[in-house]
Amino acid sequence: MKLKTKLPLLFISLVCIPLILLGAMAFVELKSAAEKSSATQVTKFLEQVVAQTDRLIKTAQANVELIADDSLLHSYMLTEDEDERYTLMQRPLLRKLKSIMKVFPQYYEMRVILPDGYEDLRLTSYFIANLKDEEEASELFISMGHDERNEKVQFITNPDNDKFSLYVSKRVEIINKAVESFNAAPKMRGYFVITVSLDALNDVLLDSPWSGARFIITDQSGSAVLPYSAKSESDIASVYKALKEEQESPSSFSVHELDGESYYHTSLSLKSGLWLHALLPEDILLQYSRDMSWLVAMITLFSVAFSIPLLLFLSHFQIVRPLNKLHHAFLRLGKNVELIQVKTSGDDELDELGKEFNRMSLKLFKSNEKIRELAFNDPLTGLPNRFMFTKHLNLSLESAKCDSGQLAVMFIDLDNFKHINDNLGHQSGDQLLHEIGDRLQRNLRSKDFCEHFSDSDMVARLGGDEFTVFLGELPSIKTAEKVAKRILDIISLPIVLGGKNYYISASIGIACYPQNGVTTQELIKNADIAMYHAKKTGKGSYQHFSDSLSRQNEEFSVIEQKMHEAVENERFELYFQPIVDSSTHRIVSLEALIRWYDDEFGFIPPDKFIPLAEKNGLIMVIGDWVIREACRQLKIWQDRGILDIQLAINVSAIQLNNPKFAQQLYQCITESGIIPGTLYIELTETTIINGEQEIFVTLEWLRSKGIRIALDDFGTGYSSLSYLRNLPIDILKIDQSFIRDINNKNNNVILSAVIVMAHALGFKVVAEGVEERGHLAFLVKEGCDLLQGYMFSRPQAADDITRILLKETKEEASKTG
């Protein structure tokens, strides 16, 4: 059985059975209690009436006592002279009595009766015209006369208004101090009487809480005197007569048949032979208990009827539903990667469970997030990584294909990153990358960056110092260019590293869909090619991918393929360009230059295939070949007696960075058997400057083994003169571009300065590209040591060079010899 069914069944049986039992017990108990309480209430009511009557009497007695002791009344009653009494004293007394009557409105008559029965004074709260003067024979006076008691309380029907009233009287006994001694017995001077209205009692009897019940006061004769109206009811007059006989056992209930109806009867004794009776129709007495039990039955029924749906409702909403919710949450948690939380509002166990679930779910979700982030983001910059970028690009391409949209991929490469990284450390390098990533992200995401803004735009870091930018929904290629320009601008802003400003530039390649490629791979590759081109044409610029680039690229790939064959088949050849002494014009050294002749493409220049080789790593093989070939050729020359010629070979940065390079070079020289010190290497400025710190160690080692170092193409790179000072080099080769423009501006001044300085540092100076007589004259004049150029000789094959060298050797021999 499910909890959904089990719980309500349990609750209902637990609640309803006791409820019904309780109801049944309450029903029985309440019924008898109600009957009892009805009887008690009636008795209470009767006692209350009795108490009220007593109070009425007591208050009246107290007041009579007070007035009878009043000095004004005394002097009034002691005044024998009637003239004085009525003219002088009666009005003040009347006033006083009237003020008392105002306070106690139930005292509706006050009298002074003289001992002989003459009513000396009467004050009434109602107006009675033409009162009798004498009242000698009144019922009141007679009863007072016969009673020896000082005070008297009587219930008599007042003949003046025919109302049953209370009469309280007091004999006024005073000593007349004016004429009698203080010890004389007080003489009775008259009576003071007040009549108390029983209207209040009448109202209480008529206004009982039981409609249909009768409350009646009977006198000694058994006739009803109160309420006033009872007197005229002759129909139950016989009842009171009958009741009178039973007055011996008061306060207990008895049942009487009256006029065909059953009455409960009880009575209580009042003052002066008066009895207070209660007559309640049986119906009324039982009605109450009947109502009570009916109510209990109804309440029980209603509570059962009400509690069942309530319990169902409660168990559903408090237990079953939260459980179901948790169950579903667990199911979803198993399926999905989204954050699952259940609502909890209370603090019961289920809510605790829900909260615990939420905590667990949140943790799970966070770990998932972290994993995803690590998988899809670059941890250094926080930018999407290559995986993410390609995925994004894939998706964007899908949709672009559908709605024939245009989009662009940019490939960004920092130009001098390696330099910064080497000089300031990896930490600064990381900082730099982070900053660049930030700048790109910030600016690409801001609307005012450029007109283009799309939600699908993305910046990613592919690795190293390579960033990519994706631009979606591109209106035109021009827009991509604008973005590229802005990126260049923001990258060129100074970057603070270790408290100093550094300047950096980038090269950007742009490839657009669909013009420059339709697949993700194509676009990224072409953007890379365009970037490479941009780097070549001048750093800090951007370049569109174009068909020519594409062709060039294709050509490169063919060349690359050919190069592999060429390496394998050793299809390269070394050519040599002589370097002459500036004063003697004799050849003192040669620069070995690689030549590659392909059957299909013909002559392929080194500036076309060397960078390619550097990229694909073939440079190592080619470099090795150059060294071996140069050594072999030099050996041949030396064997033929040409001993004073030196040979220079070009070494690429890639080669130099190989830690085994120096060792191999030295071994090769040794093994070839050439005269030590006749082979030297040429390096470009950037090779040294951009290289690792270890390069300096390598170079120093080579020099120690007698292998001299020449700095090639001086003037194209940094050309930092101060830097030059620390370089472990022996020869400085001034780039041909310098020589060619020797007459331009201040080049000659700079040139002479460079020569002077190089000499000062102990370097030999070689001028490259010397083609004219003018150049020659200037250079000689400035003291340049060695000259190289077409003016003296083009690079020539080994055989031709051998002939020249032999000829020169002979000339020399003949000169000396």
Added chain:
Amino acid sequence: MSILLRFNLTLCVAVSLLSLFTQPSYGAERTLTILNWSEYLDPDLVHRFEQKYQVKVSELYYGSDEQRSDLLLQNNAYGYDLILSSGVDLQNYINRGWLAALEEDKLSFLNQLNPKWRGAFPGAVQYAIPYFWGTVGIVYRHDLIQEPITHWKQLYQPAAELQGKVGMIDEPRDLIGMCLKSLGYSANSELSSQLNEVESVLQSQKAMVNSYIYMTLDEHSPIVSGEIVASMIYNGDALMVKEHSENLTFVLPEEGGAIWVDYLTIGAKAKEPELAYAFLNFINQAEHAAQLAQYVYYATPNLAAEKLLPEEFLNDKVIYPNADKLKNSEFYRPLSARIQRRRNVISINILP
């Protein structure tokens, strides 16, 4: 005859009584104690008397004849040097032993008094000096009612325009006496049947009466404000209240009114009887008596003083009504005990 000012009389009496009993302990200064209506003695004269004899005059006030009797009853007239009493009460006070018989050789002015007033009430000649005399009549707002009032009947059985705006005096003699007059009987009637008539008239008038309390006479008086438009009043008081409104007319009704005389008496238990004689002599000097009359607007029984009064005062018909007007007026006479008792019941039932 009476000037009931708007202040708490009971309090006033209580305070005065206190001063009365604490007086002897002061010792040095002698005090003359007078039981009197308020505003019934010129303060200027009192001051001059005090200066002349180097004594203090202490006045105790009452608000009605009944209150005066009540005060005297409370301590049997102990400590009052001079008691101002209405003529009709004199005999009772004498019987009660509250008044001292006059020693005529101590009074220098008796020959100046009009004998008519000296002997107007039983016992007056031996025990009392007439102070002022006057009448009781009706004052009304001639601007607020259509029909000028000329008869008592118009007050006792008022027309619609007067209902709820009638003022009466809680003085049984005046209340019942003038009612008898309005029915054409004597103010001193002893016939039960006539009193029965009076009782029913008064009972039916009750609902139309604004107040039984004697009106104040200052600018806040209900007759000045119009709350009351016609009221029973003593003639001199009418003149006093007229100072605050031009729209008042006093009339001595056609049926005639009551002529009252107030007397000064010397208390039987007086502390300063000699000073009392001195005071009587002082205020009865002709010029003093004339000043007093003009202060209270009542007619003086002192003939020497009358000579000094201005024509204007003497010709005022309110103070000195024409003889034909007075022809129907009566002095109140002592009544039989049973009738007095009957009157008491009638009047007490009228009061709220």
